[in-house]
Amino acid sequence: MTRLRAPRIHLSTVSAFALCAVLFVIATLHASGFASGDNVRQLLVFASFVGFAALGQTLVVLSGGMDLSVPWLMAFGGIQLSHWATGGMPGGAAIALVVLVGALIGVVNGVGVAFLRIPPIIMTLAVGGLVQAYLLSLGLLDSSGKSPVPAAAVSAASDRLGPLPIVAWVWLVVAVAVGLLLSRSAAGRRIYAVGANEEVARLSGIDVARVRLAAYALSGAAAAFAGVILAGYVGNTYLDIGQPYLFASIAAVVVGGASILGGHGTYWGTVAGALTLTVLSAMLPLFHLSDAGLKVVYGVVILLGVWLSQSGGELLARVRRRATISPEPPHSPEVTTSAP
C-alpha cells in the first residue's frame, strides 16, 4: 500500500534534535552540572515558553503567514491575568479567559490577513501595537513597572508532577496533539495546502480564509498561554516580558526545518528548535564571553541550525531520493496501454 503521509520523521527534525544534543553535550563537558536533573527541568520550563510562543507561529508560518504580535500577546497573557486576578476572578477561570481572548485577538489578525488582504507582517505588527496600547491603558503596573501574578499561574509554572515540571507535561501533550493535527487531520492537510499554494488550495475546495483565521486564532491563544506561564514563572509581569520571544518564536520554527514561505515543516521540528535555542542561551554564559561575543556566537549557531535544517536536510533528502525513487522513466509504461 502506498504511503500517503509524509515520512513519519523528517530529516530536518532529526538534524534540529541532533544540533540540540551536540550543544547539550558540549555544555555538559564544559560544566558537568549542566546535565543535572534540576538544570534539565529548568531548561524544559524555559523551552516550553519558546515552545508555546512558537506553536501558533508554526501553524501560521505553515499556512504561509507570519505572526509578529506574539510578544504583545504574551505580555497581554500575563498582565490581563494579573488584572483579572487582582479584581477577584479565580485563577483558573482567569487563565482560561485570557487564553480565549488571546484567540479572539488572533482572529483580528486573521480577519485582516484573510479578508482585508493586509500583508501578515503589517497586520500583526499593527495588532501588536494595539494590544500594547491597551495594556498601557490598564495602568496597573506598580512603581517598579511590574504587576503581580495569581498563584494558579505560579504553581502551573513551577510545580512538578513526577520527574517533570507540570508545564513540560502540558507541553508534551500539546505537542502530541498538534503533531496529530498536522500530520493526520484534514485540518492539517488544509494548512499545508494553503501554505504551499493558496490558489491551488482554493480551487480544490478549501476555504482558505477559514484556515488562515484558525491559524492566527490558535497563535493568539498559544501566545497568551505562553505569557501566562512565563509570568507565573517570573512571579510578576511587565510590558516587555514577551520581547525576546519575537525572534525566538520565528527562529525555533525555522531551525526546526519549516519553510518560512509556508507549506512545509512540523511542530516536532519547532519543539527541537525551541530546545536548541534554550540550551544555547543557557550554555553560552558558561563560557565567560563578553556580551558582544555572546550575541555573535548565539547568532552564528542559530544560523548554522537554520542552514542545517533547511539545506542540510534537503541535501540529505536529495541523496536519499536519488537512491530510492528514480525519476520518471523516459518512456512511461502507462502510456502504452492507452489506445481506445
Place this chain on the structure above:
Amino acid sequence: MRLLKVAGLRKSYGAVDVLRGVGLEARGGEIHGLLGENGAGKSTLMKILSGVTRADAGSVTLDGEPLTLGRPTASTAAGVRTVFQELSTLPQLTVAENLLYGAEPTALLGHVRGRRLRDQARELLARFGLERIDVDRRLGTLALGDRQLLEVVKALRETPRVLILDEATSALSAEDSAWVLGQGRRAAEAGAVVLLITHRLAEVRAHAERVTVLRGGDDVLAVPTAEADDDELIAAMLGRRVERLYPRRGGAPAGPLLRVSDLSVGDRVGPLDLTLHEGEVLGIGGLQGQGQRELLMALGGAVPWSGSARLRDAPYAGTSPKRAIADGVTLVPEDRQREGLLLADPVARNLTVGSLPRFTRPGGLIDAAREATAAAAQATQVGVAHDRLGSPVSALSGGNQQKVVLGKALLADPSVLLLHDCTRGVDVGTKAEIFTLIAELADRGVGIVLYSSDLSELANVCDRVLVMAEGRLVGEVPSGELSEEAILRLAVGSVPDRAEVAA
C-alpha cells in the same frame, strides 16, 4: 548552407537514461519538426541546446564548428534562441522591461532610460505587428497567449542562428499559433535553423519540411515530412499504432443537467445562457481570451458572477469552489502548475486534496487506509502508475501531471466537470487516454464542459460546440455539423480564408 548537427547525445538523471545517443540534423532555411511523447527526451534535448542542462556525452556542431554548451550565456552567444513552453518572463515587470530585459538602453550613470526603453519596445512590437499590446502594462496582467507571443518577440529581438520553438504554440489559439509559426518561417527564410517541438501533428505537417521523431531517448525516424503519413508518425512516436485518437461514444445526451441564464462575469463576459445536458460533452470554442476562462471559472465558483443557474432541480449558487465541488461541479483549471497541483506534494496527496471530507473521521482525523485505497483506485482510473503515488507530483511528466489534476477532480465525484484546455502540452498517447476517459464519463451521465484551444479536439470530442467572442456566445455548432471549419468560421466571424489557419 547552415547545418545543425547533433550526434550521440547522452544524458542520465540518476539511474535513468533520458537521452541514449540522440542524433539530429537540421538545415538552415527550413523548419524542422521534432515529435515525441512526453518523456521521449525532446525537452532534455532542447535544454541541452539552449545551455540550461549539460549533456553527459555527445557533440553538437553548427556549420561544422562545435557549439560550446552547458551555460545559457554560451548558447545565447552562439546565436541559439529558445521559446519555452513554460513562460520565462517576469510577471511583475512591464511589457517593455521584459522585452528588453538585459538589453535596456542606459544613460551615463547606468540607469535605465525609461522613455527610450518604451520607444524601443514599441518599435520592436511594431516590427512584429503587435502594436495592440501596451508596453506599459505589467506582463502578469496579460493573457497567457499574449505572454507567449512576447516570448517569441524576445527570442527574435536579434536574428538567431538557431531558433527553438519548444511547444511554444501549445497554449495558443489557432490564430496566434499561425502567427508564431509565421515568425518561425521568417526566421528560417533569414537562414536560421528552426526546430519546432509540438504535440500537434497537423502543425508539423503544415509547417515543417522535415521531421525527426524521438522515442525513449533515441531518434527513431527522420524523414522529409511529405514522405510520412500521420499514422506512420504516430506509430513511430508510440512504438505501436493508435487505432483512433478520438474514441467512439456509446450513449447520447439526455435531459438538462445545468441550466444557466444571464451569467455575467464583471462587465467583460456575458450575459449568456447555456444548458448542459446529462451525458453531454459541450465544447466551448472561439479565439483565445474571449471569456472562456471566465465562464469556466464562474461555473466552478472560482470567480464571482451574477445571473442564475439550476443544477438538476435545485438552484445552483456556485459562490466558491468549495460549494461548487460540494454541489457536484468540479473545475479542472487552466494552469496545472499554478492552479492545479501542489507541486512538492506526493501524487496521492494531490489526488485527495479536493475530497478531504470524504476521508475524514468524525474526530477530524483522516482515515489513512481509506484515503490510500481511494487514491490508488483513482490513479488506476486516470492511468497513473501506482509506484508514482508517493513521488512528488513535480517529478512527473506534463501528461502524467495532467492526469493527476483530472484524477483529483474525478475523486470529488462530479456530476458536472469543467475542463479548461486539459490536453495542453500533453502527448498524443495521453491525449487519447484523456478523451477515452471523457467519453466514459459522459456515457455514465456526467455533463462535461470542455474548452480547448485545439479545434480538432473540439470538433471530434464534443457533442456540440458553443463559440464565444468578446465575452458572449456568438453561435452554436450542433452535433451534425461539427467541423473545425464550422467552429472557426463562427470564431472569426466567418472569414472563409481564415479556415486555412486551422490546419
